[in-house]
Amino acid sequence: MKILGLQKLTLLDYPGYVAAIIFLGGCNLRCPFCQNSSLVLTPDSLPEISHDEFMSFLKKRSGILEGVCITGGEPTLHAQLPDLIRDIRNAGYLVKLDTNGSNPEMLQFLLKEGMIDYAAMDIKAGPAHYAKVCGLSEEKTADLLEKVDQSIKLLKNSAIPYEFRTTAVRGLHDDSDFLEIREWISGCKYYYLQNFRDCPEVLLPDHSFSAFSQKEMEHFLELVQLRIPEAALRGI
Numbered sequence: 001m002k003i004l005g006l007q008k009l010t011l012l013d014y015p016g017y018v019a020a021i022i023f024l025g026g027c028n029l030r031c032p033f034c035q036n037s038s039l040v041l042t043p044d045s046l047p048e049i050s051h052d053e054f055m056s057f058l059k060k061r062s063g064i065l066e067g068v069c070i071t072g073g074e075p076t077l078h079a080q081l082p083d084l085i086r087d088i089r090n091a092g093y094l095v096k097l098d099t100n101g102s103n104p105e106m107l108q109f110l111l112k113e114g115m116i117d118y119a120a121m122d123i124k125a126g127p128a129h130y131a132k133v134c135g136l137s138e139e140k141t142a143d144l145l146e147k148v149d150q151s152i153k154l155l156k157n158s159a160i161p162y163e164f165r166t167t168a169v170r171g172l173h174d175d176s177d178f179l180e181i182r183e184w185i186s187g188c189k190y191y192y193l194q195n196f197r198d199c200p201e202v203l204l205p206d207h208s209f210s211a212f213s214q215k216e217m218e219h220f221l222e223l224v225q226l227r228i229p230e231a232a233l234r235g236i
């Protein structure tokens with residue numbers, strides 16, 4: 001497992017904590033709006049940050065940083081993830097995990113072992129649009145949906161703080177997604193809606209995706225808040 005990116009400081013990604021972010025390569029989804037396409041499609045082309053270099057960075061930032069966000073790609077695909085987390089925790093840091101929810105077995109293990117302190121899980125779309133939004137065949141998506149559902153239940157029943165979140169993309173999402181999502185995850189406390197931002201790294205090169213207007217995002221939020229009152233917009 002290679003660390004393919006390090007953001008040395010974030011005040012936004014780990015709610016309430018000053019943190020760094022590390023990026024692991026590879027993903028089992030192909031979301032056409034993904035903004036980390038090189039991590040997903042060509043991880044071997046990216047320079048690696050060695051484990052020793054990263055641990056030495058953490059040692060130097062002790063007392064300044066409080067946590068490490070592990071993101072991707074999809075971090076839970078790596079069997080060595082628990083070892084990495086163990087090293088980060090032994091260095092005195094909290095761990096936040098970002099996941100697409102496709103690996104409930106790994107998530108369950110990490111929760112059971114008390115290895116993560118916060119989890120942020122993507123809900124890509126309502127189930128009816130999941131295949132289109134995650135870029136898989138209908139057949140593979142049926143399997144994925146079962147796993148995502150298991151991951152939702154694991155987090156809802158866990159003792160750690162967590163959030164669900166959706167990136168809304170004009171061209172992929174409409175009202176029906178948020179009506180379905182609000183039923184699917186109802187009972188959760190924190191759900192964030194973020195808006196699509198175009199960039200050169202977007203996975204589908206010739207896309208026609210765009211961001212929704214502020215008014216449209218507020219409309220989606222109102223739909224969701226009927227079941228999840230504390231849902232909020234993020235970064236808008």
Ligand code: SF4
Binds near residue numbers: 030
């Ligand atoms: S946006 Fe989709 S393809 Fe990109 S890293 Fe996340 S789950 Fe993988």
